[in-house]
Amino acid sequence: DTGVSQDPRHKITKRGQNVTFRCDPISEHNRLYWYRQTLGQGPEFLTYFQNEAQLEKSRLLSDRFSAERPKGSFSTLEIQRTEQGDSAMYLCASSPQTGGNEQFFGPGTRLTVL
Amino acid sequence: AQTVTQSQPEMSVQEAETVTLSCTYDTSESDYYLFWYKQPPSRQMILVIRQEAYKQQNATENRFSVNFQKAAKSFSLKISDSQLGDAAMYFCAYSRTNSGNTPLVFGKGTRLSVIA
Numbered sequence: 001d002t003g004v005s006q007d008p009r010h011k012i013t014k015r016g017q018n019v020t021f022r023c024d025p026i027s028e029h030n031r032l033y034w035y036r037q038t039l040g041q042g043p044e045f046l047t048y049f050q051n052e053a054q055l056e057k058s059r060l061l062s063d064r065f066s067a068e069r070p071k072g073s074f075s076t077l078e079i080q081r082t083e084q085g086d087s088a089m090y091l092c093a094s095s096p097q098t099g100g101n102e103q104f105f106g107p108g109t110r111l112t113v114l
Numbered sequence: 115a116q117t118v119t120q121s122q123p124e125m126s127v128q129e130a131e132t133v134t135l136s137c138t139y140d141t142s143e144s145d146y147y148l149f150w151y152k153q154p155p156s157r158q159m160i161l162v163i164r165q166e167a168y169k170q171q172n173a174t175e176n177r178f179s180v181n182f183q184k185a186a187k188s189f190s191l192k193i194s195d196s197q198l199g200d201a202a203m204y205f206c207a208y209s210r211t212n213s214g215n216t217p218l219v220f221g222k223g224t225r226l227s228v229i230a
Binding site for chain 1: 118120147149156158159160161164166205207209211214215216217218219220221222223
């Protein structure tokens with residue numbers, strides 16, 4: 001299976017701890033997106049990359065959040081000093097640079113902050 | 115900023131019947147994409163159907179079709195011959211078309227139940 005993968009699938013942490021999530025996109029896709037989805041809501045855009053370049057960051061991405069895609073392949077999303085409000089599903093998606101904008105989503109990482 | 119509104123939090127349909135999910139959006143762009151994504155209980159989002167705003171013909175994919183009304187900024191999804199496997203959250207989404215593929219703006223979703 002060569003779909004988008006995310007690790008871990010679930011993460012439980014205590015408030016104030018740092019957490020890091022990983023996303024591996026479909027190998028030929030050079031655009032990678034991070035979204036956050038809270039219960040009962042649609043996904044909200046956080047940030048996206050073309051290769052290793054971060055093209056855009058949402059205002060939702062506070063200073064405690066940082067995302068990287070150092071070699072233009074996998075990406076990491078780090079949350080520092082987690083808060084209970086960070087509890088959500090973090091979704092990663094990938095797409096080619098152009099062509100219809102179909103994005104392929106991973107299964108998500110569910111974060112619970114106690 | 116672009117917004118997407120789904121006014122039906124929940125819908126239900128009898129198996130083999132037809133159901134229509136509603137979506138409206140707001141944008142000042144003239145060219146853009148609209149999408150319907152399905153999120154089954156396992157939560158991996160998959161694309162159902164896509165519409166390019168400059169195309170007047172409504173998109174269809176097997177049992178799924180859309181009614182795209184550009185002037186009214188309306189984009190509804192019709193599911194014909196509903197099947198149990200259609201039960202899921204359905205999200206309407208928008209993206210601009212400049213600078214290649216861009217982030218999606220999602221609505222809040224409609225939970226569809228299919229009754230056997």
